[in-house]
Amino acid sequence: NDARSEFIASVSHELRTPLTPVVALSHELRDRTAEFSQEELSEFAATIARESDEVAAIVNDLLVAARFETGQISVAAETLDVSEQIQHALATVADTEDIQVEAGGSVVADSGRLRQILRNLVTNAQHYGGRDIRVTTHQANGTMQITVADSGPGIPPALRERIFEAYSSAHEDQGMPASVGLGLTVSRSLATLMGGSLVYHHVDGWSRMELQLPADSEV
The missing domain is CATH 1.10.287.130 (Signal transduction histidine kinase, dimerisation/phosphotransfer (DHp) domain)
Structure with missing residues (x-):
């Protein structure tokens, strides 16, 4: 089409x-x-x-x-150190010196796919978010939440779900290239495939991409 x-x-x-x-x-x-x-x-x-x-x-x-x-995609389920996975993802991203990372704990996921998601979220924050970027983790009730937050103006409420649609014009409306929609679509799909989720929130002046994945062996 x-x-x-x-x-x-x-x-x-x-x-x-x-x-x-x-x-x-x-x-x-x-x-x-x-x-x-x-x-x-x-x-x-x-x-x-x-x-x-x-x-x-x-x-x-x-x-x-x-x-x-x-329908030809599969993921592994292995116990991973979250901090190590974040560092591996950041190693493929330029200008990460000022990114604040406060991470710990373990997650059950596919290593390569998790790094792919993290790289997408961090580079999006760098290119289209605010100057300050934070990567944090929080574990509760068998779930690990990895949050990539930036101090940018955020996405208007009407577009917050559409940014996860690869072929949506929402990205152009925000001055973003098409690959952002592709990256977010792929990231959410991978998160779901690994038994988790990916959502966007704007809270207290921070744009937050919240990735939730199983924190134990029950995937």
Whole structure:
């Protein structure tokens, strides 16, 4: 349909954005390596790694979305240290020095899928939220809640559910690219598949993405 076609076109455009510096710098390194200092080479490598991670994240979301549509996706159930999973996810995200993390406890989930969700939530907060970002955990009644909060203005109430729809125009209404809707759709679907949930709230000046997953072996 038209919404899907527009979505595919938008995501294709978004893939070109991080690929452009990767291609340009790769050509520079291929043709003029001897002309650059070690510091410049390190900066080039960091840029290539950062933008490549961005491309990989979008592609990963696309692949998972396709598997959901065909019913060909499964998840593991393993006991994971939440703090370690958050740190692994942050390692693939740029500019995390100022993100406050207060996390502990364990969760039963699929390691790769949990990191995918966490990366999506943190990068969304960085790009479209406020300056301050916090990642916290709270465990109660057999459930682990991982919250990614930012001090941004938040999503209008009428759009708060629509942001989880991949083909919705709600993201454009908020100045967000189509991949945000894809990432949030995939993240909520993965959370549900792992026996949990993903919801959005705006409380006391903080936009909060709240991921809930089983905290014990009963998935």
